[in-house]
Amino acid sequence: MTVLVFLDPAYPDGRPADAGVPALMINDLGVTRGDGIFESLLAVDGVPRKPDAHLDRLGSSADLLDLRIPERAAWERAIATALALHAGDAGPTGRAAVKLVATRGVEGAGEATAWVQVTSAPDNAAQQKDGIRVLLLDRGYDSLAASRAPWLLLGAKTLSYAVNMAALRYARANGADDAIFTSSDGKVLEGPTSTVVLATERNGVRTLLTPERRSGILAGTTQDALFRAAEAAGWELGYGPLVPEDLFQADGVWLASSIRMLVPVRSIDGRGLPFSETLNAELVKLADAAL
């Protein structure tokens, strides 16, 4: 079952709508221009995970797009309404995917269209255990583009995801499951729908690493939650810049995202990576407890 709740000033707790019938105008700038933002977050047994981190990032994306969206409390109430309507339908895992979307609205209206959608989350236990194959794909931008060209919207989670989807199709058509983008100047960036996390152990010091955010990547909420939990458990933390060889030299590489959580990368461009079931289980547990 898909639950749909629009944010609507006339309905303080959100306006539920039938997700099975058309609900969007054909000239909404979200579809005609991909002009809008979104977040995907996990809910377990009806409780959203790290909602503050997602609402913070939604707000940052809105700022980067100069987009006026409903206030945070309206989102919180709409999420609660949607999760209540979805209760009992989350399946055996109790896990639901909550999507928050805000578009620039119907052409000329000057008012955002905003909604919350809840569906059952796909079960990816097998992928989390067995891992995935990844291709490195050039994102075209250099790692300094974000700082000099704000109109490129790097760091905003926009609805204009055609390139991300094309990268996934390219990876799948070429024997892999997912992709990791690199910058044109050779830095590791992020996955099309995930953040890259590396683990290393050197002389007894265990470190988690992720690419530096100023290279124009999204601020990963799952990576961040994992890092905070890992730090509390005694891990050191590091933030790029990283190059592809760092991936191969690590003791493990993961893709982190809110719905799939942590997925271990077993090969990159066909070259096998180190993998430890124990370490994988430890990090998955840390991430799961932290969220």
Add this chain to the structure above:
Amino acid sequence: MTVLVFLDPAYPDGRPADAGVPALMINDLGVTRGDGIFESLLAVDGVPRKPDAHLDRLGSSADLLDLRIPERAAWERAIATALALHAGDAGPTGRAAVKLVATRGVEGAGEATAWVQVTSAPDNAAQQKDGIRVLLLDRGYDSLAASRAPWLLLGAKTLSYAVNMAALRYARANGADDAIFTSSDGKVLEGPTSTVVLATERNGVRTLLTPERRSGILAGTTQDALFRAAEAAGWELGYGPLVPEDLFQADGVWLASSIRMLVPVRSIDGRGLPFSETLNAELVKLADAAL
């Protein structure tokens, strides 16, 4: 009045729908991922201009996105149906904007959502006569990215236009009307919704120039139609690479697009450009006759 006609196998001439009520599913990949393509073409007195060029480019965009869309004849019939429904409502200029859209469809359905929308075209006679101010904005990509990274979808006219819209907002917030993108290696690319055209006269030889397409820009249908008409009228033609200084050294610069047609650029980054009313009128007439 906005006319909406869906392409639908059950309706060979297209299925008219009320454009004033919601007609799109909330989980159409066109909105959730900006995953789709479009074309905008002009119709004058109910007759579409250069429909073949637009349908060719729609097909090229679909190929680049690996997107299966309805066959050309179905588009032609839906366009005819939409223009017939819009007849009498095109206003005093008789000019209508025809938008063709195809998305990857509702998540999981595996079938494109496709429609034709017709609205009255805005009157831009003043802009065509008086011209516009433009900023040069870095597009982030180098001019070779298109050839090495097909997943970047350079050259496809996708619904993921958030960056194009952000560039226009940036230009307007900074004292200009429009933008011209440059590559990170300093080449002139295109406008966010237009093709760049330059005119030069050297030793009695008149030449029209435009950036080379392999630099990852859209194939401009209006620029192409103008070039064919100009060639027949005795102009020489040239295709980049071009650098910003070429714009300042030209005898005139225009932005070409299907609805706005040819618009003269009067300044770039605040620096005035040569402008001849006679030359502008001559090129506008050539473009108009050719379409």
